[in-house]
Amino acid sequence: MKKLATFIYAVLLSSTVSVSAQAQDKMAIVFSTLNNPFFVTMKKGAEETAKRLGYDLIVLDSENDPKKELANVKETTVRGVKAILINPTNSDAVVNAIRLANRLNIPVLTLDRGANGGEVVSHIASDNIVGGEMAGNYIVEKVGMKAKVIQLEGIVGTSAARERGEGFMHAVKGSEMKLLASKSAGFERDKGESVMDNLLKANPDVQAVFAHNDEMALGAVRAIQASGKEVIVVGFDGTDEGIEAVNLGQLSATVAQQPDLIGALGVETASKFLKGGQVDDYIPVPLKVIARY
Template sequence: MKKLTTLLSAALLVSSVSMAAQAKDTIAIVVSTLNNPFFVTMKEGAEAKAKQLGYDLIVLDSQNDPSKELSNVEDLTIRGVKAILINPTDSDAVSNAIRIANRSNIPVLTLDRGASRGDVVSHIASDNVAGGQMAGQYIVEKVGEQAKVIQLEGIAGTSAARERGEGFMNAVKENKMELLASQPADFDRTKGLNVMENLLAANPDVEAVFAQNDEMALGALRAVQAAGKKIFIVGFDGTKDGIAAVNRGKLAATIAQQPELIGALGVETADHMLKGDKVKKHIPVPLKVIAK
């Protein structure tokens, strides 16, 4: 009996050590939505890097809902992950989720979109202000100064929408472009189509469109094609669909982010931090204009 008890104790000890090792090797990524090719690619970059570095990666989808995002982070604190990579649904709303992780002493890294408040170890993202300005400058180069333009904005409250808009508006002012309209379409292709239909009806003389992501640009393209017009459209993100539309001569250009690299750098930075290395507070990811 004593021998059996000893064996059971040893088995429990091995089991508990095994569970601890598993928890130690687990990190998580909370994505704003997996209904967007850009964030799917970001997730894939994180998964590939996690596999390479020997981590188990939990992937949770917030479905563009801050309350879902909050519950996702609460779930991860209970599961005892060692680090959380989060791509915020909203830069303000995500602060509540980050504070929950902070209270549980779980380090947080933000991807693509920043957080207004809360303790974040590192933010990995493209320079969205520079990207917005690049889009505006490209329109000026190809369409000309004083071009009549429309802007399709992303989700209000996200740092990406705010910063891309800021960069584009800098280019508008510097080159005396005429901004006919600027309206949110929430980074969504269908909304991009619907919003662009309405804006085309109200602004038939528009010459160029800047959409703050490729999904909205592709929606705007459908509206422009349906109206039988030829309008210079620039997207942002460099998604597979966006680049394919550029190569077919449908979109004029896309300001290409590298979502796969953003995801990979997120995991790599978390790895360095967990090993006790000092990491940069902000890690910029290069952008480029992709045109035919």
């Protein structure tokens, strides 16, 4: 009889644990793309924090397609998520997805890139304007006040590209630097290489390049190496590959973000809000220049 009672208790305990696991609250994180080391690191930070806090985290990749982004957000709303974290493909296009969540009273937080509409609980990101200015100031320090520079822009319409460019132009206008050209390479390495190749031919006297992310910067490095020219390149993000390239002397510097911390803070902030806590509209994540001097 004692063995039977023990068995019944074990079954009941197992059932309770199973129900508890099934009842675990869900969050979703929708990325603009996971074909980028920066966002893969952000995903890791979010997943580790969600596990620690007891949330089931649904991860979706929009593949840089605003239509897929909207479809991903629709999918999360039917999967019973309590909050949606979103890294927008485009600051304008994401508004429809955010408003969909707003109508269903699902809180939304944006990561790294902001949104130009809809109701957002909190935006967690580095100060891209400050980072762009840091890149420009570093180029002045390395090349001089009259440096001839090229800018490789990110995806047009994203807050990250707009703000990094704005900060860089603050540095340009505050010095005697000459901006020879500024063109989008879509935050992609291959595009960074091809765009840089064309810009080098049109601007053979360029001395420095600022790329809005490390992927484009690494592409630019390939084009510069193939040309045989000596041009310093400054990236943005501080990805593992970017930092390694700095250590190898390929990149001159990268303005380092902390993508794992952005992901972690996103989940922590969403959890705090869901539990009734007050959260800030904007949570800045510190930046630093990693360089070989």
